[in-house]
Amino acid sequence: MYCSNCGMKFPDSAYRCPNCGAEPANAAQAEAARTEYTNLEPVQAEPVFSERVQAERSSPAGDAAARGDVSRKVENHLVKSIIATICCCMPFGVVSIVYSAKVGPLLQANNIDAALEASKKANMWGNLSIGVGILVQALWLILYSTVFMDTIKDGSFGGYFN
Amino acid sequence: MDDSVTRLDRTRRRAELAKFFCGAALACAIPVFLRFAPAWAERFYPRCLWRMATGLYCPGCGTLRALQSLAMFDFEGAFLYNPFLFLLVAPLVFYLCAIYLIRAITGRRVPSILSSPSAVWPVAGAIAGVWIFRNVFPLGLG
Numbered sequence: 001m002y003c004s005n006c007g008m009k010f011p012d013s014a015y016r017c018p019n020c021g022a023e024p025a026n027a028a029q030a031e032a033a034r035t036e037y038t039n040l041e042p043v044q045a046e047p048v049f050s051e052r053v054q055a056e057r058s059s060p061a062g063d064a065a066a067r068g069d070v071s072r073k074v075e076n077h078l079v080k081s082i083i084a085t086i087c088c089c090m091p092f093g094v095v096s097i098v099y100s101a102k103v104g105p106l107l108q109a110n111n112i113d114a115a116l117e118a119s120k121k122a123n124m125w126g127n128l129s130i131g132v133g134i135l136v137q138a139l140w141l142i143l144y145s146t147v148f149m150d151t152i153k154d155g156s157f158g159g160y161f162n
Numbered sequence: 163m164d165d166s167v168t169r170l171d172r173t174r175r176r177a178e179l180a181k182f183f184c185g186a187a188l189a190c191a192i193p194v195f196l197r198f199a200p201a202w203a204e205r206f207y208p209r210c211l212w213r214m215a216t217g218l219y220c221p222g223c224g225t226l227r228a229l230q231s232l233a234m235f236d237f238e239g240a241f242l243y244n245p246f247l248f249l250l251v252a253p254l255v256f257y258l259c260a261i262y263l264i265r266a267i268t269g270r271r272v273p274s275i276l277s278s279p280s281a282v283w284p285v286a287g288a289i290a291g292v293w294i295f296r297n298v299f300p301l302g303l304g
Contacts, residue, residue, distance in 0.1 A: 082285065086221050101283060104279020133211065136211060137209065140208075
């Protein structure tokens with residue numbers, strides 16, 4: 001349909017001209033479009049994780065139980081950061097441990113969003129450290145070892161099985 | 163918390179159990195290789211980045227040699243290569259395995275002491291302590 005005011009073309013379902021804001025001349029059509037628009041189901045937003053956790057914590061189910069649930073849900077990734085520190089790339093691993101250490105106090109301070117953020121960062125730095133570690137070991141193996149060459153040459157693992 | 167949400171269903175439980183046994187089989191393959199094909203296994207030894215960079219020992223240094231000694235039934239040598247592997251890491255590994263298995267069998271999550279907020283600083287302190295101790299008293303590494 002075309003706007004009676006400015007002449008712009010706009011979809012039939014619109015109840016106002018997107019250009020000038022005038023209502024369509026055809027009153028019945030305008031009314032139909034408006035009711036269709038206003039009768040739309042209000043979009044129910046899925047509560048974000050931190051809100052759910054918050055709601056659970058403030059529930060009367062018992063604070064201790066709720067706290068246990070929360071600390072179970074927001075991982076501190078401690079095991080990963082330890083492995084990352086000792087076996088892989090130590091500087092990144094230490095960053096991971098530091099973020100891991102932040103998760104608990106933030107949870108206790110009821111700052112769920114920040115705790116989730118710290119948890120994510122602990123995970124990220126741990127993964128980064130492990131990735132760097134694996135990369136360097138693989139490079140080492142390729143550059144300084146003849147493992148692959150021997151295996152390819154005679155197919156017997158270089159005669160290293162005795 | 164609604165139990166039906168946190169609890170694993172049957173297929174997930176089986177998958178977790180399968181994952182556990184695959185991991186355990188892989189871990190058990192290491193000492194087998196170290197015992198029966200030591201010269202071959204030696205070529206795959208990972209290098210310690212910390213030792214390459216600084217020349218100092220890290221808390222993990224000597225772990226592979228300890229495992230190799232263990233595979234050769236040299237228990238004293240194994241302990242001296244990395245005492246913390248037996249004093250700290252092994253109990254923790256058994257504990258984590260137990261937790262994982264309980265979850266895989268019953269489907270219910272057991273909270274680990276390591277995921278409790280107060281666990282991080284003692285663990286970090288222990289790592290730092292071990293790090294210093296190793297370089298002061300290298301024991302079997304020296």
